[in-house]
Amino acid sequence: MFSNKKAIQVLLPVYNCETYIRECILSIINQSFINFELIILDDCSTDNTFEIIKNCADVDERIKIIRNPSNLGIIVSRNKLIQLATADLVAFMDGDDICHPDRLKLQYNFLQANLNIAAVGSSYTILGESSLEYKLPTIHQDIMAHMFIDNAMCNPSVMVRLNELRQHSIECDINYRGAADYDMWLRLGAVCQLANLSQTLLYYRRHCEQESTSNRSRQQLAHLRVLEKLYVENSMPYDNELLAYLIWPGCQNLTYRTLINLGKYVNSLSESQNECTKFNSDLFKHLADIRYRGVCRRHKIKGLISYIATRGISGLLAGKFFGLVFAKDCIFSRG
Structure with a gap:
């Protein structure tokens, strides 16, 4: 069913995204890089998603469609796509997001030029009125340092070498539902090199039907379970x-004691x-300090006193303008 001659296969699991799926598909089939196949797995949608997909496939032979016999969920669907893939490179995508026109070309060229890299993602922009841009770390050690706090690989922006996933038996773990992609890229990063391109190559949509929005508590608990495993492994x-x-x-x-x-x-x-020496430990320390400053800043004078009591004057002076900006924010904050 699938071509062995395509350089890239884009893997797209979808479920009930009739509002966004056509725009998503158009952003893929209009890529400047044309030697690819788009494999769409419909997880038994109950809206018009499947009909829209079929209409798109009728006008572009690079689109291949699979449909689950019953609703299996995003993790099982994504793993099924990984198992069915045949191309050397696979690109992940979600049905409510949009690709930059040069995404596939830039990531393909990067992986061709950097054979030591197993997977490459990119920075991304949140779709909406504010259009917030998220710049992710670009080199492996910095990515892994960020991973000890948060996911630094935006899943629908990633292109990965299929043989690396299979060689290391890596796919999404359903036991970490809500943070399965986070866990997957951490496991790959433990045995292979990761990277991100600095350009924004994905436009990420946030809306109420998403896992990250509708199941915030479950996502956070899964996130912490991923970190618990990571922290224990690294003592x-x-x-x-x-x-x-x-x-x-x-x-x-928070109380002063907390x-x-x-x-x-x-x-x-x-x-x-x-x-x-496994990752940029200095960067991790800096990130942890920034997070703590953020908490303290919200607690005004109480936060400033807590910061100095635990991190010391030397820690305060290491901040921007010798800590004066942080201290000013704590003292004069109205939040």
């Missing part, structure tokens, strides 16, 4: 509650990385 102290405060500061009104404990936890994370 790092893991504290479920404190790490959650660090990653999602939100608007919680802020102090959080600062001490950041110190213990930094100390555990003094001898680490």
Whole structure:
């Protein structure tokens, strides 16, 4: 059914995305790189998604369609696509997002020129009124440093060498539903080199039907379970509650004791990385400190006192303009 002659296969699992799927498909078939096949797996959609896909396939022979006999979910569907793929390179995509016209060309050229890299993603822009651009780290050690806090590979922006996934038996783990892509790229990054292109090659749509929006609690719990496994493997102290405060500061009104404990936890994370060479440990320490400053900034004077009590004057002075910006924000914040 699928061609062995195509340089790239784009893997697109879809379910009930009639509002966005046509625009998504058009962004793929109008790529400047044309030697690809688009494999769409419809997970038993109950709206008009399947009909739209068939209409698109009628006008472009590069589109191949599969349909699950019953609704199996995004993780099983994505793994099924990986198992069916035959091209050397596969590009992931989601049915509600949009590709930059040069995405496939730029990622293909990068992987051809960098044979040591197993997977390459890109920076991305959130679709909407604000059009926020997210710049992701570009080199492997920096990506892995970010991964100890948050996912630094935007899944629908990634192109990966299929043989690396199969050689290391890597696919999405249904036990981490809500953060399965995060877990997958962490496992690949442990045995292969990852990269991101600095250009925005994906326009990522946020809406109420998404896993990340409608199941926020489940996603966060899965995120923490991924980190728990990662921290234990790297002999790092893991504290479920404190790490959650660090990653999602939100608007919680934390007590002074909790802020102090959080600062001490950041110190213990930094100390555990003094001898680490697996990733950019200095960058990780910097990221953890930035997160802690963000929490403290929300708590104004109480946060500033907590920061100095745990991170010290030397930590404060290491900030922008010797910590004056951070201190000013804490003292004069109205938030």
